[in-house]
Amino acid sequence: MTINLDASRLKTDVDFARQGRQTGDFRLRPSDNSKALGYHPVPVFCLQNGEGPTLVVTGGTHGDEFEGPAAILRLMHRLDLEKLNGRLIMFPALNAPAVKASLRCSPLDDGNLNRAFPGDADGSPTEQIAYLIEHCILPGADAAIDIHSGGRASEFVPLSMYVPSTGELGERNRALADAFRAPYCWVMGVGNDNRTVNSAAERQGVPMFATELGGGGNVNTEYVRLACDGILRVLQSLGMWQAPLVAATQATTYFRIPATDFTLFAPRDGLFVPAKTPGSRFSKGEAVGDIYSIFEPEREPCTLVAPHSSLMISQTRYGQVERGDFLMQLSDEIS
């Protein structure tokens, strides 16, 4: 499928119609105090062999989540092009200014790229990147993957997440996530945030899933390997990989988040001491953690309990929390 970049302000020297391995960047030119006449490079790789389908893989949508960038860079350098059948377009640092600063959001406009879709061709830097992906790149794709992890703020079990859209698209989203074969899979509900890459792909009718792979703002070796192996399995499922792969043997645990009270927030300021780690299960009413008041040590700790029997899929990475801060994401396993 053709990639038409005419409507985007971001231009590139990469020729998406060319065979072979290309590296380059899209040029983000805000003409602000950060770059008066120069540009912020948004790196892009295009690996093409033959005339098969197109898979788009993005990492660095949030700038402090490095498993995606690491996996994409590893594949770009090591992937045997002769075994590829089709076109693999990869962005290792989609919100490049945020990645450069190791921040979730862009320091140029405080933009959270995964809340910026469908974007604006003439908008802020983050909105311009969103527009490029939704309106120029995804329409030329047969499938897409957006690799996230918890960043500095949170720690997730290694999971894929897909939207169970109605009809064939939902089935294809599920098939892609199944091919990736993460240990956990989040079947997202209706009414998901419509500003995400998942929603952009749904609007464009492109099958896709996202991931959350650990967290902490560093690089988890095991999850980088999982991402590389998973992307190869997705390529194979699309008929884009011509060499045998070692099949994943681990079963996948599917879950959903059926109600808002599965997300726990801090009811007061203090030191949060969780009772368990992500991947643990709670019975209804079981203590999930305590909040201690460091500066009012005589005050009784506040014990939080699980509102439902549940599986914990993520947890805050912060010790000290304020009222309203995210503490823990619980979920309901699908049997």
Ligand SMILES: [Zn+2]
């Ligand atoms: Zn993220």
